[in-house]
Amino acid sequence: MSEQLSSAPDISRTVKKWLKKRGSLIMALHEIQNTFGYVPRSVSLQLAHLMDVPLARIYEVLTFYNYFRLDPPGKNTISVCMGTACYLKGAPKLVEAFAEELGVQEGETTPDGQFFLQSVRCVGCCGLAPVVVVNGTVMSKVDVSQVKEIIASCMQKEEV
Numbered sequence: 001m002s003e004q005l006s007s008a009p010d011i012s013r014t015v016k017k018w019l020k021k022r023g024s025l026i027m028a029l030h031e032i033q034n035t036f037g038y039v040p041r042s043v044s045l046q047l048a049h050l051m052d053v054p055l056a057r058i059y060e061v062l063t064f065y066n067y068f069r070l071d072p073p074g075k076n077t078i079s080v081c082m083g084t085a086c087y088l089k090g091a092p093k094l095v096e097a098f099a100e101e102l103g104v105q106e107g108e109t110t111p112d113g114q115f116f117l118q119s120v121r122c123v124g125c126c127g128l129a130p131v132v133v134v135n136g137t138v139m140s141k142v143d144v145s146q147v148k149e150i151i152a153s154c155m156q157k158e159e160v
């Protein structure tokens with residue numbers, strides 16, 4: 001089984017990238033949503049701290065624009081990194097395998113609302129490619145043979 005790096009996503013790289021730019025808060029929020037499929041509250045709290053912005057200001061932005069989601073588009077969000085390193089190490093095959101196993105296309109939620117599958121740009125740990133982020137947990141060096149296992153473990157957590 002691949003290594004789980006952390007259950008709390010590290011957004012310091014995103015913050016560093018946008019901090020001194022114009023519209024930094026909104027750009028950081030865009031990147032976060034693109035990575036996770038929505039903006040988790042735990043990430044908003046981190047962002048408020050790292051950018052020194054009141055949490056209320058972040059929620060003002062999040063609720064003003066329809067684009068942002070505060071809840072996951074499926075109970076489980078599977079994000080396959082399609083950045084260059086992951087792409088070269090087989091990410092397209094992972095997207096295909098998840099899509100086939102779940103019976104959806106990339107960018108769709110399963111009819112039962114259990115899984116949302118998306119491809120995302122580089123999540124910042126290219127040395128661990130190919131990377132899949134499952135409900136905010138980064139999984140490294142994922143192989144197609146693990147796809148069923150990853151889906152099953154999400155379902156098991158559901159049952160507990």
Ligand code: FES
Pocket residue numbers: 081082083084085086087121122123124125126127129131
């Ligand atoms: S390309 Fe996938 S983590 Fe950078």
